[in-house]
Every structure is written in structure tokens, then in C-alpha cells.
Amino acid sequence: MIEEKFKSVIIWIGCVLLVVFCLTPFLYMILISLSSSPDFLTKLGQIEFSFKNYYSVLSSKSLHFIDYLRNSLIISAASAFFCVIIAGLGAYSITRLALPGKMLILFFVLAVSMFPQISLVGYLFKFMSSIGWINTYFALIFPYVAWILPLSLWILVSYFAQIPRDLDKAALIDGCTGWQILRKVIFPVAAPGIFSVSLLSFIFAFNEFMFALMLTIDYHSRTIPVGIALFQGLHGEIPWGNIMAGSAIAVIPVVLLTIIFQSYIIQGLTRGSIKG
């Protein structure tokens, strides 16, 4: 009994420490964004609350914050969409077709994903400028899809591999074509996996900084992380209030998505298809 209590106390302390450790910078960001005279290392007691930073970020045309936000949302959504489609097809063929050397393909994909981003960005810049895609959405969507694909493929392969083959057979006998099996059976049954991959891809693309910095020029295609980082260049001083308010707003879509999708990302959806 005492041991049980002790255990739960330890677990509680651990959790609280972890949460405090992770959330303190976030809370600090929110606090500063709400301060009327923001500075990086303001003493907490001296903060006067106001929404003026939010107002200025959202209303000031020269900051282009709304443009950045729109670009980010479009680019991230498109990347996530293509990523799921391509990874889904790939995972289906790897788990269901008699491909010779499919493990080799899987490991090759993993190996490719190990390249550091910085080693690719120089070539990528030359390539994108030579085909005239610099400062377009495509310049970011393509490398994002390629960059996120290996992880997505691995996640979906593990999900698809868990789906019993009897379901494929049943669908085949019920008259499905290969496409219909994928669309009507595999994808819905692997929904938790599909949602996790979409969410992960979205967050990866939403947070990415280096490609976005190198391959965009202005607000026509620049994404939020780069946009916020370059706030300072516009004014000569570091506008902490705007930076913090911008960051706080930028967090909203990701948090919302996570809250919406987390109820879908539950394991055990396959329960009941196969003997209990």
C-alpha cells in the first residue's frame, strides 16, 4: 500500500517536472506577448497586460503576418496531403505485393532520410532557381514531401502490416479491385495511422525553417517560422512583442489540429474484425 502510494507520488513529480520544463518557455512567450512594453528578459512583476502586440501583428500590413500564416497553412496542408497519398501507396505495395527486395527499398528510403538538410540545400537552391520555382509554393512543397516521406512510409508500413491479410482476401472476393481494397478497406481501417502521418507531416512542414529561408524571397511564399525570424530586419531593433505574439498565433493551428485529431489517433480500431 505504502509502496503503491510512493510510486504514484514519484510518477506525479516526474510528470509535473516534465510539463513545467516543456511549458515554461511557452508560458513565457505568452506572457511577453501580452506585455505592453515587451523586452526579452523583463521581470515578470513589471508586466502590464495589453493586446497591442497581437493587434499590431495582425493589422500591420508591412509585417505580412497574415500572408505568412496563409502560406504556411497551404504549404503544410499540401505537403501532408501528398505525403499521405504517396506513403499510403508505397506502404500498400510494400506490405501487400510480392516485391523482390522490398526490405531493401525500405532501408534505402531510411538511409536517404538520414542526409542532413544542410547538405541538400545548396543543390536544391540551384535546382529550384534553374526551373524558376524560387519563391513559389512548389519550391517548398516538393522538398517537404521528399523530406517527410521516409518517416511517413515507415509509420504506414507498420500500420498496414498489422491489418490482417484476410481482410484483403475478403474484399477481393467481395469484388473489389486493388484500388478499391486500398480505398474502401485498407485506408479506413488504418485511419489512426493515416491521421498520425497527416498530423506529423503537417507539423514538420509547418515548423521547417531552413528550406523556407533559402527558397523563398518575400511574403508571396515565405512561411511563418522564417517570417517571424525576419521581423527584426524590418525595424532595426528586435520587436520582442511582435515576435512573441506572432509565435503564439502560429502555435494555434498546430495545437488545434492535435486536439481535433488526437481522438482519431487511437489504437485498436482493428479490434473486432478478427476473432476476439
Next chain:
Amino acid sequence: MNLRLVELTKRFFSKHGSILAVNDVNLEIDSGEFFVLLGPSGCGKSTMLNLIAGLEKPTRGEIWFDETLVASASRRVFLPPKERNVAMVFQSYALYPHLTVFENIAFPLRIRRTKEQLIKESVQRVASMLAISELLDRKPAGLSGGQRQRVAIARAIVRKPNIFLLDEPLSNLDAQLRASTRGELKNLQRNLGVTTIYVTHDQIEAMGLGDRIAVLKDGRIVQIGTPDELYENPVNPFVAKFIGSPPMNLFKASINYDKGSFFITVGNKKIKLPDNKAERIMSLKSKDCLIGIRPEHIYINPSGAEETLKGKITSIEPLGKDVLLHISIGENKFTAITPKMRFEEYEIVNVGFDPERIHVFEIQD
């Protein structure tokens, strides 16, 4: 629909060589027949089902549905399952977990773009036939094993298939449910009149359900016949052991000829073999053979005048009405089923064989 398999062969290739799963099978199944494929695991019975369903391509041979060639390796004909209109029930049921029971049953109709009104009617018809009408809104996860099984059967029969394939559909049910479902399944098949192929490793299911049974071993058909034929006249010790529970007693003996009759020696007694076995005995390659006798054809302390042997009871298993005795006679061990009486372990009893029921087999490696 009549089904014909001609020299059907399936070989699987893997890194470690190849496996002959189905080996030169010739078989004709009549329209409306309930046909059972019976064999131990790994005998190729499920592969045969998959070949008929169109889930596997044959390595050699042909499959005919009536006058339609549905698969032929040499003529490069292969109709996908969709065009064969077969339905299958899996051991694992393979229900679609994301769909309700209604949608599970409707699935094959939706794929065929059936009209909504007709889908509704068909689903409700089979659901009431299988007594699952009140489950239509549930998801498979919320059903018991027996209910899932019914949904799987409903999904299979909803589109009026040419051939109904069942791959060990009862083996995940508990014993009681299995027995009752067996009866229902047989009635259902009679009412629908669909040619049915049923795969099982359980001889009780096979005997209870099948109009005819094919016993398979290592990808080959060992014997085809009605349940009675297999029980009365097994062609070899494998079938003899596989059909009947508890299995037939088999022991080695040598046959002697004396005064116009054949005899075997068990213990130190001579037992005369029936005259109608003479032809069989003459065809044996050597006089050493395997003798088979079913437990239910061994009599303990018989009142008649026939020859008896002395045997020692080594253990006793009560079966309710009857009792199963393990008896040793000399070096041979037998099981016998006999009406319940008071027996003691290590008791010496008189054992009589029904000579008409003795089977003679060639010794196999």
C-alpha cells in the same frame, strides 16, 4: 453449379526452395453438393480453396465452373474472384472493422453498384434468416464470436454466389456453439442449394456436414467418399486413423492361411478374418500387414461364444453413457468403447473383436 478440378497443382516458391501445396488433384463436385475437404494442417486444403476462389493462380491444371474455364495454367486463363462470383467465409471472419454490420453485409452489393432499395431488402432478408436483424447498427468490435460468424455468413450469402467456400468457419467458436451452428449451417445450405466447399481439420464436422468428403494428405487426395464409406471402408491407415473418434486401433500382424481361411495371431490366440476380406488379403504384397479395429467394435467380456483374448485395463475414461478403456494385450495397446459397467484399473478382462469389422491394410512407411 458444378465444379471440376483437373490435374490441379500449386507449387509455392520461397528462398528455401519450393513446396508442393496441391499435387495433381482431380475432383468433380456436383451442383448443390455439400463437399468437405478434410485433412491435417498443412495438407493443402486451404490452398485448394484459395485456388477455387481465385486468390491463387494454379501452377498446373484447370478449374471449371460448369462449362466455364475459370483458371488454366497452360491456356493462360485466370478469372479474378470478382468474375467467379464465389463467396467465402474465413476462419478469422475477416469483417470490415470500420463498417457497421449492415454495411459489412451490404459491402459486396455496393461494390457491384446494386440499387439502394435492393441492398436494403437483401440485407434485411439475410439478416432475418440468420437472426442478426437487431445487430445491424453495431460495429464488429461489439459482437460476440458467434454473432461475428453469422455476419460473415450473411455477407457471403447476400449476393447469391455460384459457389460457397468456407475455410474452417467454426474453429473459433466454443464447443457448444460449434455443434448448434453446424446444424444451422447444414440447413442453410440445403435451403439455398448452393454448391458448398467446406474446409476443416475436424473429422466430426466433416462427417456431420458433408455429402461427400475428400481426405487430403500432403497436397493429394487420399480418398473421396460419403461419410459412411470413409468410416466403413478406409483405403489406408491414414484415413482409418483420421476418421472416427477415438481413432481406429492399428497394430502389426502377420496373416496365416489355414484350412481355407485367413488368420492373424494376437497375443497367443488365433483370430479368423472374415471371408469377404480374402480378395483384399490376396492383394497384399507381404503377409505382414496392419490390422485395424475401431474402439466401438471391440467387446469386453462378451456373452457369446466367440474367441476372446485376455487383456489388462491400463486406464479408464468415463464418457457418460459409455466408457473408454485402454487395454493392453501382450505388446499391443488398444482402446475400446463399451457400455458403462464397473471396471477396475489393472483388471483382467476378456476381449472380443467383431471379425466382420476388422480392416486389413498394407504396411506403409
